[in-house]
Amino acid sequence: MKSLFAIMMIACAICFVSFTPASNPLHVDGKLVVHGHGKRACTFEVVVKGDDKVLANAKIDTSGHFKLSFTPAGEKYFDFFYIDSHHAADTIFLRSYTEFESDQLEETFYTYKGIVRVDEDDHVICPKCKKSDTVSALEGLPGYYYCADDRIKF
Ligand SMILES: [Zn+2]
Known part of the structure; x- marks a missing residue:
């Protein structure tokens, strides 16, 4: 009876581990x-x-x-x-x-940034979403940009 309990515990533990995403x-x-x-x-x-x-x-x-x-x-x-x-x-x-x-x-x-990536129309590309239409220059921080989609400054 004891060993059965132990096996069940181990089985539960394995289930728990396998269902937990990389933790x-x-x-x-x-x-x-x-x-x-x-x-x-x-x-x-x-x-x-x-x-x-x-x-x-x-x-x-x-x-x-x-x-x-x-x-x-x-x-x-x-x-x-x-x-x-x-x-x-x-x-x-x-x-x-x-x-x-x-x-x-x-x-x-x-x-x-070694290189600010731009698209064919010379618009700066966001390093996260790789889009340019959501990017604008940051006021007050020359050389930096803002992506409205990701809400990140870069
Ligand atoms: Zn973005």
């Missing part, structure tokens, strides 16, 4: 390469949002490294942003993920 914590070991802030003492923070909800955030150290972890729970998008203490009101988009290949992510992000 291992994801550990991010990242670096944020900051450009154009040589003489200004800004502090930077990295924020991860899953479907618009903040999942984790971390301050970057003096060499640009940061570590954070969160547990994905079936979100469609995981968006990485940074906040510069000089423009604290603006959370700037870095990159979007839809899935992670393992529970470790090592990634280098850049606060500057």
Whole structure:
């Protein structure tokens, strides 16, 4: 009787695990390469949002490294942003993920955009939805844009 109970418990546990979408914590070991802030003492923070909800955030150290972890729970998008203490009101988009290949992510992000992608009509393309008709230039933050669809600044 005891062993039957144990088997049932194990079976329940297996069922539970198999029906729970990938719930291992994801550990991010990242670096944020900051450009154009040589003489200004800004502090930077990295924020991860899953479907618009903040999942984790971390301050970057003096060499640009940061570590954070969160547990994905079936979100469609995981968006990485940074906040510069000089423009604290603006959370700037870095990159979007839809899935992670393992529970470790090592990634280098850049606060500057090498190239702003434009479409055939020279309109800036949103790095998340890849559309240009929802993108407008940000007032007060030259060189940055806003996507109304994703509600992100980049
Ligand atoms: Zn967009």
